[in-house]
Each structure stands twice: as structure tokens, then as C-alpha cells.
Amino acid sequence: MNRKMDYLTFIVASIRNKPGRNLATVFCFAFIAANVFSAQYLISGASGSFDQGVLRMGADLMVVPSQYQWLFRGSGPQNTAALVKVEPTTFRFTTGTMDKMKNVTNIVKMSPQIYIAKLTVPDLSSSPVEIYGIDPVTDFTIQPWLQYPLDHSLNSGEVIIGNALSAERSSKITLSGHTYTVAGVLDPTQSAVDHTIFLGLDDAYTLAAAEGVLPAADPPIRRGDINAVMVQVVPGADPEMVNSRIRQPSNAITVIQRHFALDPTAREVQGLPALLNMISAVVIVAALPLIALIAGMVAHERQREIGLFMSMGAKRSVIFFLVIVESLVLAAIGGIAGVGASLAVFFVLNAQGFLTSTLQVSFRMPSAAGIGMITAVTLIIVITIGSIASLWPAYRSSMMNPYDAIRGGWR
Amino acid sequence: MIEVTGVTKTYSAQGSEVRAVDDVHFEVKTGDFVLILGRSGSGKSTLLGMLAGLIRPTNGVIRFNGKEIGSLSEDKISELRAKEIGFVFQFSGLIPTITALENVMLPTLFSPNGSGSRSEALKLLKRVGMSHRADAYPRTLSSGEMKRVAIARALINGPALIIADEPTGDLDVDTEYEIMELFRELNREGKTIVMVTHNPDLVPYANRTYGMDRGKLVQRSDPFPFRMVPEGGAQPHQSDRP
Numbered sequence: 001m002n003r004k005m006d007y008l009t010f011i012v013a014s015i016r017n018k019p020g021r022n023l024a025t026v027f028c029f030a031f032i033a034a035n036v037f038s039a040q041y042l043i044s045g046a047s048g049s050f051d052q053g054v055l056r057m058g059a060d061l062m063v064v065p066s067q068y069q070w071l072f073r074g075s076g077p078q079n080t081a082a083l084v085k086v087e088p089t090t091f092r093f094t095t096g097t098m099d100k101m102k103n104v105t106n107i108v109k110m111s112p113q114i115y116i117a118k119l120t121v122p123d124l125s126s127s128p129v130e131i132y133g134i135d136p137v138t139d140f141t142i143q144p145w146l147q148y149p150l151d152h153s154l155n156s157g158e159v160i161i162g163n164a165l166s167a168e169r170s171s172k173i174t175l176s177g178h179t180y181t182v183a184g185v186l187d188p189t190q191s192a193v194d195h196t197i198f199l200g201l202d203d204a205y206t207l208a209a210a211e212g213v214l215p216a217a218d219p220p221i222r223r224g225d226i227n228a229v230m231v232q233v234v235p236g237a238d239p240e241m242v243n244s245r246i247r248q249p250s251n252a253i254t255v256i257q258r259h260f261a262l263d264p265t266a267r268e269v270q271g272l273p274a275l276l277n278m279i280s281a282v283v284i285v286a287a288l289p290l291i292a293l294i295a296g297m298v299a300h301e302r303q304r305e306i307g308l309f310m311s312m313g314a315k316r317s318v319i320f321f322l323v324i325v326e327s328l329v330l331a332a333i334g335g336i337a338g339v340g341a342s343l344a345v346f347f348v349l350n351a352q353g354f355l356t357s358t359l360q361v362s363f364r365m366p367s368a369a370g371i372g373m374i375t376a377v378t379l380i381i382v383i384t385i386g387s388i389a390s391l392w393p394a395y396r397s398s399m400m401n402p403y404d405a406i407r408g409g410w411r
Numbered sequence: 412m413i414e415v416t417g418v419t420k421t422y423s424a425q426g427s428e429v430r431a432v433d434d435v436h437f438e439v440k441t442g443d444f445v446l447i448l449g450r451s452g453s454g455k456s457t458l459l460g461m462l463a464g465l466i467r468p469t470n471g472v473i474r475f476n477g478k479e480i481g482s483l484s485e486d487k488i489s490e491l492r493a494k495e496i497g498f499v500f501q502f503s504g505l506i507p508t509i510t511a512l513e514n515v516m517l518p519t520l521f522s523p524n525g526s527g528s529r530s531e532a533l534k535l536l537k538r539v540g541m542s543h544r545a546d547a548y549p550r551t552l553s554s555g556e557m558k559r560v561a562i563a564r565a566l567i568n569g570p571a572l573i574i575a576d577e578p579t580g581d582l583d584v585d586t587e588y589e590i591m592e593l594f595r596e597l598n599r600e601g602k603t604i605v606m607v608t609h610n611p612d613l614v615p616y617a618n619r620t621y622g623m624d625r626g627k628l629v630q631r632s633d634p635f636p637f638r639m640v641p642e643g644g645a646q647p648h649q650s651d652r653p
Contacts, residue, residue, distance in 0.1 A: 007520060010509065017508035017548070308504050311465060313493020313521040313568075315486050403460040406500060 011326050015333070021301065022330055025294050028287055029334025029382050034342045035283045037378040039276035041346060044366040044374060058084040058141040059111075059230035060239045062256040063101065063246055065091040068227075083258050084141045084193060086228035088115045088130060094224045097253060101229065104245045106237035111138035112226040114201065116208045117215065119175060124165040130196040131175065131213075133204025133226075141230050142198055145186040154200050158183035164194035173197075176210045231255075284385060291389035295327055299393040306397050307405030316398040323394035324387055331386025335379045343371070412572065412603055413439040413462060418471030420457050420626075431457040433626035435471070439605055441571070444598040446614060447607040449623035455607040458623065459576050462605060463496055464488035493522040497565030501577035503557030505549040511560045512536065512545040515567055522568045535563040539593060555586035562593060566602075573597065575606040579613070591616050 015022050062083045068091045098110055116131040134142055136154035143150065146160065148169070154160065159173065159180040167173050167182050174180075175197070188194060199207065207213055208221040233242045243255045299306070306319055314322075350365055366374065420432040431454045439445050439462075449455040460466035461473060464480045473480045475495070480488060497518075498504070505514045515532040536542045539559040549557055558578060565573055575594065579587040587610075595616055598604050606613070607623075614620050622629050 010513070010517070010520065013513065014506075014508045304504075305506055308498075308500075308506070309521065310489070311463065311492065311498045312518040313489050313491075313496075315489040315521070317486075318521060401466075403456075403465040406465075406504070 007322065007325065011322065011329055014326065015329060021298060025291065025298065025327075025330045026334040026337065028291050028294060029331045029386060030338035030341065031334075032284060032287050032385060033335040033338025033378050033382045035338075036280050036381050037339045037342045037374060038346070039280040040374045040377060041342065041366065041371070043276055044370055058258070060233045060258055061231040061243055061246070062086065063097065063229040063231060063253055064089075064227065064256060065093050066252055066254045067091040068254065083230065083256065084145070084189070084191075085132060085196070086113050086115060086230075088118065089227055090115075090218050092219075092221070092225045092227050093253065095226055096224075097226075098229055101231070101246055104242060106234040106242050107231055108234050109138065109140050109230075109232040111135050111140055111230045112201070113141075113228050113230060114204055114221065114226045116199075116204050116221065117213050117218075119213065121165075121173070121175065124161070124167055124173060124197075125195055127195060129165065130192060131204070131207065132196055132198050133201045133208075134198050136200050139230075140232060142186070142193075143184075145189060145193070146184045147187055148184065150184050154183055154198075156200060156203055157181060158200070159203075160184045160186065160198040162186050162194040162196045163188040165197070175207060176213050178203075178207055178210065284381070288385060288389055291385065292392060295323075295390045295393040296396070299323055299397045303397070303400055303405040306400055307402040310400075310402035311406055319400075320394045320398040323397050324390050327386045327390030327394075328383055331383045332379065335382035338382070339375050339378055412441045412443075412476060413605075414472075414474040415458075415462070416472045416474075418458070418461060418468045418473060420454075420461060420466065421469045430454075430626045432461065432468070432628075435626075435628040437621060437628055437630070439572075439603060441603055442598070442601060443619060444594070444604045444617045445606070446617035446620045447605070447623055447628070448609070448611060448614065448620060449607070450609050453623045454626040455623045456576055458628070459574055459605065459607050463492060463498070463574055465492075489521070493518065493568060495570050495572055497568070497570040497573045499558070499561050499565050499573065499575040499578045501580040503549065503552075503554070503561050505552075505557055505560055505564075507549050510546050510548055511541060511552065511556075514549070514560055515563045518564060518567050532563070532567060535566050536560070538566075539563045553586075554581055555583075555589065558582065558586070558590050559593070562590070562597075566597070570602075572603045572605065575604065577608055578606065579608065579610065 060083070064086060068087075068089055092114070095112055098112060101107065101110060112135050114133040116133060118128040118130050121129045134154075136143075142160060157180055159182055161167055161173070161182055161184075163186050165185075167185075169182055169185055171182050172179055173182060180197075180199070180203070186193060205221060205223045205225075214221065231242070231246070233239050239257055243257055246255050247253065309319060309322075310316075346365070365371075415435055415437050418432060418435045419430065422429045422431055433454070435458060447455045447458065457466060461468050462475075464473075464475075464483070467481065475491060478491075480491070483491065505511070506517065509517070512529070512532055515535055516529065519528075533542060533545060536545050539562050541556060541559045541563065544552060544556060544560075549560075552560065561578075573594075578594070579590055582590060591613060594604055594606070606617070619630070
């Protein structure tokens, strides 16, 4: 009951009870916010998609036994597909090959893979399921495809499964009497990966030793056997050079090289932020005088009110403060409205794949944290614009001759 | 309370100098009910603005409780207004976006003491017979009701002086009577009142009356020396009250 009047109550009441007067200002702020937010959202989404795409490009080189090339001519030395996993093959070498490769310069990452077998698992898929062993610690070709990154390294007893298999994260699956927990599910790849189960190397060797897993005709898999080493070279290094250095010590291996580069795509994607930022800047520059004009008109309309405040003892600094704060509140309302509207539109467009098809780049919605960051940046920009645009009207209002203003008279 | 000595206010209008207030001398004592009578354009509102420190005189000195207003900074004058002076205007001057109660509380925003709470505002509304309309917005109030709320607002910071600029100018005769009675009560309770008006019917409410014409101020004598009707203008309304 003894609550006193405060500035915020007064400002909010002024805004709430004069919606018409403030609508144009709020709309302007909402327009700016929507523009800035959209630009940053698209940049972030496209950039995230590009980064993820790079991660999912797999290996630059795949080192395999030399017999592999004879069998899989489609996966020859100049491979046109992303190198994510080795083809099912029984040609193997040992992890000792990796030891020799350690001396080759310009290699960033190496990770072994072993194909175990194709198994029929009716609970998971009507078609046979391929079983692979990977090293969860060094793997860089499979785990980037996870729908949700693992919060820990793949443990013994855990598997990662392809998208076409009917099991969910944290569910249990059984392979030849061994039970595993699904630690993660991969995004769709439209390749054989979708029908594949990946185990840690130790689990893979244990499973391979189980009765009936390997076809009788296949040579047994011993611990340390692998089918391929996936290799990532130092960015900017010549993969051909690395390729030849890997092959030098031995004729028993061959190196399959990815035959496409990411640079042209990268250049296309890099152009997008510059364009969107430029559009945002133009909108902001165009909107600034417009908002200043509207704020000036509102201040003019309220000159009698301001004169009255002065007659009540309001100092000029208080009048200045009131005009600025009211503008900031309007900016915040407009900013939130603009961001909310943009988010809703993007959510609908993204759900229908419209962004990906229109922008010609794979679009991935930014994370909640990313959206929060973009929202915060947008609101800061809009509020800054609001305060700059209201500086002159606030100054004019505070310097008004109070008695002239009051004597205009109004009910 | 107020001493006005040789105050002049000149404006430049269309290349010529206009003396809105011309060498005015007068005094307002604590507890006075002073009426300044004059027709439109006589300079009475300009004089009122100078008394409140809203307008700076071109020449002369105005002292408020011994302090020379002209020597005070703008902020000090604002503080003086917030603490010592309550305003009532011809038009209600209520802020249309807030309720009657919030309008009454509004001056507390600008007072260094900030003493006016919601309960005090309600008491004042009750005092002026408006507590039942505390939550009403100004657009739903009659002219008389708005004036009552404006008077309550003028009182919220506990000022010693109430300055009223044509407070009954837009009211019918009955409402004018009610409002003037309210001013009379406030004066009896110790508030000093300085009121300007063009209505000679209000003279009986004041203990001292001045007349103002073309910027000159003269203490009222009988018969009153100034013509209250502009040449060719309408007759001011006459009332049989008080």
C-alpha cells in the first residue's frame, strides 16, 4: 500500500497506455532486430553447417593393403567420395603400419578401422548389418556424424549405430550373444554407413572371435589386425606429397586419396557473411535517422507533459534520462518482438528445408547457446541504436522552455 | 515568503521588444491568498512563471524565503519547485497515460524527499473528494474531477506555496465554486496561494488582490482601475456566488 512511484512504473504505464504513439517506434526497432538477428542467424547456421561439413568430409587419405585396390576399383587412388569408412574387405594389415607412418610429416590425425562381418540382426534391420571396429580415441571420420556428440569416449560395451537401424540412443542391442548399449546414432549419410554398427577395437576383436560371426571362408581376425588407416593431413599441405611419403617404405600398401577440395565451397560460404553483414549495416544506417525522427516527433507531442514535469521540479537531467530510458524500453520491446518473429519464421522455414534449398548450402540451426548469443548481440545492437537515436530528442526535450510548453494546455 | 522587486520581462517579437512584465514590485506573505486579476495577454501568467523560477526575469529580483531565485542554479530551482511549490493549471495538466492516483504520486518522482507514498496520495484524493476515482484514467474524468486531482497532485510534496494559473477557467459556475472553496480551505489550513485569473468574481476569496494590465501590476483599489473586458471581446461570465 505504501509503494512509491518509480520511473520504471511511470515509463511502462506511458508505453502501455499509448500503444498507437509507440507502435511505429517499436516496429522500427523490431525491423532492425529482425534484420540483425536474421543475418547473424543465417551466418551462424551456414558457418556451422560448413564446419560440420568439413568435419564430415572424412579422411584426406586412406591407407589400405595393396590388394584392396584391385578389388574395389571404384575406390581407386583418386576417390571422388568422402572417405569415411573402409569398404568391407578381408585384406588386412596390422597396426604396425601406423607405427611406420608416424615418421611421415604433415599428418595431423591417423585412425585405424577394421571390418568384422555382415550380420543379420532382424531387430535392427531387414537387410544385413555391417560391423566395424574403430578406435574411439583417434576416430575422426565416424563420430562427426553423430546426431549428438558423445559426452564421453566410447566405452567397452557401447556402440555407435547408423541412422537406418531401428534402435535409439541408450537402448540395448544384441550381436551374436553380446549385448551392447547404443551410445550414439549417426545422422543419415545415404550410404552403407546407415546400416553399420561401430564398436571399439577391443570389442570388435572379441566379437570377431565369437563363434559364427566370421564366415568360415574368411581368414580369422587377430588382435592388432586392421583394414585401413584413415589419415588427415595438415591443412594446406599437399596430400599427394604425404601420399607418396606413406607409400615409400612399402609396396604392400596403397593410398586412396580424396580427389576434391573444400576451397571453392569455403569461398562461397565465406561470401555469405560479408553480404548479410552489409545488408544489416545498410538497414541500421537507414533506420537510425528514421528512429531519431520518430523519437523527435514523440518528444514534440509530449512537450506539454515534459513542461509539466519541470513545473513539478523535474531537473533537466531527469527529463533527458526519462526520454532515453523510454526509448531503451521501446528498443527492448521491439528487439524482443523482432527476434521472436524471426525465430518463428526460421523455425518454420528450416523445418521444411526451405533454407537449405534457397541458400544452396546445408543449413544447420544454431544451438540454443548460439541462438542465445545472437539474441543478446541483437538486443545490444538495437538498444545501442535506440539510445543513440534518442540522444538529440532527449537533449531537445531537456532544454525545452517549460512554461511555453505547459501553457499549450490540454485535458 | 516572496518578494518581487523591479521585475521586468521582455521578449523580442517580430523585430520589436515586448514588455510582458514591466517593473513589478509586490510581496506575498506566508498564509496569503493573493489574486492577480487581468485579461488575457496582460502578463499575469508570465509573472507567475517567474515566481516559480520557470522563467528568468530580464531585470529585477525575486526572493523566495529570502533566497534570490536568480542566483540559484537550474537544479536548485528545480529542487525548490519540487519541495516548496505546487502548481495547478487552467487545463488539468494530468498525464493521460496514468491513473488519477498515479498522477497524484507523480511529483514524488522529482522530489528530493520523495515522501509521497501511495497511502498519502489516497489521503489527498480523499481530501479533495476523489478517492472513489483513484484508479480512473484522466479521459474518464470530468473537468471538475480533473481539477480536484490536479489540486491533490499539487499538495503531494507538502508545498508551502500553491500557484494556480486560471484554475477555474474551463469550469462551469457550480464546479468553479467547489474548486474555489477547496482553495479557500487549503488557505485556511496554512497554504499560501497565488492565483491568476481574469474572473473578478473570485476577488472575495483573496485577502489581497492585484490587477495587471500591459505588464504593470497595481494593488486593487475600489473601484478597480482596469477594464476586464477586452475591447470587442465577450463578457466574462457572471456568477451569483459566493
